[in-house]
Amino acid sequence: MKIIIADDEHLIRLSIRHNLEKLNIRGLQTYEATDGLELLRELEQLKPDIAFVDIKMPLLSGLDAIEKGKLLSPHTEFVILTGFSEFDYARKAIALRVNEYLLKPVSLDQFKSVMNNISELFTRKTAESSRxxxxxxxxxxxxxxxxxxxxxxxxxxxxxxxxxxxxxxxxxxxxxxxxxxxxxxxxxxxxxxxxxxxxxxxxxxxxxxxxxxxxxxxxxxxxxxxxxxxxxxxxxxxxxxxxxxxxxxxxxxxxxxxxxxxxxxxxxxxxxxxxxxxxxxxxxxxxxxxxVDKPQFMQVCALLIELPRYQQTQRYIDFTTAIEQIIALIEGERLHENIRVIRPAAIYMRCAIGLAVEPDISYSLLKNELLLYCKRMLSSRTDRSHIIRSVIAYADARYAEEISVAKVAERFEISPNYLSALFHKETGKRFVEYVAQLRMKEAQRLLSETDLSVHEITRKVGLYSTSHFSKLFTKYYKVSPQEYKRNTNPQPYGELD
CATH class of the missing domain: 3.30.70.1130 (EIF_2_alpha)
Known part of the structure; x- marks a missing residue:
């Protein structure tokens, strides 16, 4: 706390300083001014918390110095110390919103009371400022x-x-x-x-x-x-x-x-x-x-940091997808050859997602543990609706890949026949129909919004035969992809269920 003592009498300043030091104020720093103009200079430079000011001072009176000083240091609390008890002085002090008006000599108890009051005021102001x-x-x-x-x-x-x-x-x-x-x-x-x-x-x-x-x-x-x-x-x-x-x-x-x-x-x-x-x-x-130096680190870490969130919100498909992307990036950038990368990654996943691995695990073992962890996560829930929601999320993310009932059933550790029956019962559609609809919706978007050829779009939606794609698209939209593409202002010919 910074405090200025402004008084033209040395002994008064010394007495005030000694009393303040007896109060054990945290971080106390005291400064002195011997006249009103010196006080103004100190106020402008120091912006003190408190100023003890005598009314009668050379060059500029205490009250005039306070009036001007409030413009230079608006947050300073002023305390008047004076031997004059005239009402006019007190009235002007009130008008200037002086914190305290004390008559000399001031006892230690009076100083203590004043400092406690100002401290409480500062506490309230600090709380309001922080809010x-x-x-x-x-x-x-x-x-x-x-x-x-x-x-x-x-x-x-x-x-x-x-x-x-x-x-x-x-x-x-x-x-x-x-x-x-x-x-x-x-x-x-x-x-x-x-x-x-x-x-x-x-x-x-x-x-x-x-x-x-x-x-x-x-x-x-x-x-x-x-x-x-x-x-x-x-x-x-x-x-x-x-x-x-x-x-x-x-x-x-x-x-x-x-x-x-x-x-x-x-x-x-x-x-x-x-x-x-x-x-x-x-x-x-x-x-x-x-x-900047290792942008590949950022790509891997951005995925790693999302794993706990996916886990806590039971977004197991997103979790598994992120793990597969992490593995692809690590191997693609050859980061797995650096133990200084694999060791921190293993420690992070042990702490963040509970992966049961040791810090000095090899990359091949870490990879196997991660894939097994994903597999257990995907097959951990027996609730039928949850399984189908997970399968739908998986299909939504992977429809552009080679995807089949058998492959998805293996991923979720259930039989293909059970998955087919359960999917149809929960959604009213066969799994292959659902995937086909996803592909056709994306194909419609690509035909409308891009310059890709029909052949390129066929590959983009996970199909390999252009003729099969054309037949499927015509089935859903009652028009061939070539005709749809030629339309200068393409509009959907139908909505998929």
Whole structure:
């Protein structure tokens, strides 16, 4: 807390300083002014929290200095210390909204009472400032807008982002996140002030972003921010030993007008922890360098990070598709030859989705475990409606491939006859009819919206005979694909059921 003592008597200033020091005020910094003009210079430069001001001072009276000083440092709380009890002085002090009007000599108990009252006032103002800050940031993120479009003063405010990622398995994840945040708030609370604000965003269930707002003109803001981040990292180091995985990614300190850009880039970069290693501290600049230098990492990690969400929401087809894409990317980019990539990936999947593998597992074994995991996941539910929903989702994703009842039945570990009967009973259609409809709808779209030839479209929808495709399309739309394509303003000739 910064306090200015403005009085032309040295002994008075010394007495006030000693009384303040006896109160053990956290972060106390005291400054002195011997006349009204010096007080104005200090107010403009220091922007103090509190100013103790004598009424009678050389060059400019205390009351006149307060009147002008409120324009230079509008957030400063002023306390008058005077030997004059005349009503006119008190009336002007009230008009200037001076916090306290004290008659000399002032006892230690009076100082203590004044400081307690001002401290409570600061607490209320800090809470209101934090509430408004949180609201404005939430609106900016929801609207995907620049902070310049809100009422925040970007020219006077810097931001610092800290992403926190929790990769525990299943239900413990959210519990761990809230417990860690409670500890983080205890680290942050001593630093909160009108110069130092904080809000917490939740972009995903297992990720939080701490948004710090600090005033550029406040001399101690950067030092307080560094101390606060150091406290959080120290707490997190202990947390990892006792509780579990927490990954921190620290952004650069930037003007608030760059907040949304930095926030978007940070969220994208956090996924790299899946291949670089979880429960580690990273800088955003380092992860951005990796994303540019090794773009294949980003592709794999973007898929890996989605696995817990697919698992928790029982989107097993999406989960399996993502695993197959991950395997294809790893092998296509020859990442499986690098143990420094496979080991972090195995650890991530063990923590995030509960895959029962050891960190030093070979890639071939990891691949087999993943495929078996997908197979067990797909066949784990016996509910008939759930099975058919999963089969439909599988067909929707794979209709352009070679797909058959036998292949799908093998994937879900049920007999082809049972699958055919169950599918017809639940949907009223045969499986092959459903796949054909998917293919024809996509063919209709491609004929309308692209310049692809009929032969190319045949391949795009998973068929290999152009004549068979033409017969099928004509069956559904009562017109050949060639005639449909020639129509200058193609309109659907019919809708598929």
């Amino acid at each position: 408004l800050f949180a609201l404005q940031i939430a609106e900016a993120v929801a609207d995907k807008a620049s902070v310049e479009d809100t009422h925040l003063p970007p020219e006077g405010l810097n931001c610092k982002l800290l992403a926190v990622c929790f990769d525990s398995f299943k239900d413990t994840n959210l519990t761990d996140a809230e417990a860690w945040l409670d500890n983080a708030r205890k680290c942050i609370e001593p630093y909160l002030s009108r110069h130092f604000r904080i809000t917490i965003l939740k972009p995903r269930d297992n990720e939080r972003v701490l948004v710090f707002g600090i005033d550029k003109d406040e001399h101690n803001s950067n030092a307080n921010l560094l101390s606060c981040l150091s406290d959080i990292r120290h707490m997190t180091k202990t947390w990892r030993k006792e509780k579990g995985s927490v990954t921190l990614v620290t952004g650069s300190t930037l003007p608030f007008r760059l907040f949304f850009t930095s926030y978007t880039v940070l969220l994208k970069a956090t996924c790299l922890r899946a291949l670089l290693g979880i429960s580690v501290d990273y800088s955003q600049s380092f992860l951005q360098f990796i994303s």
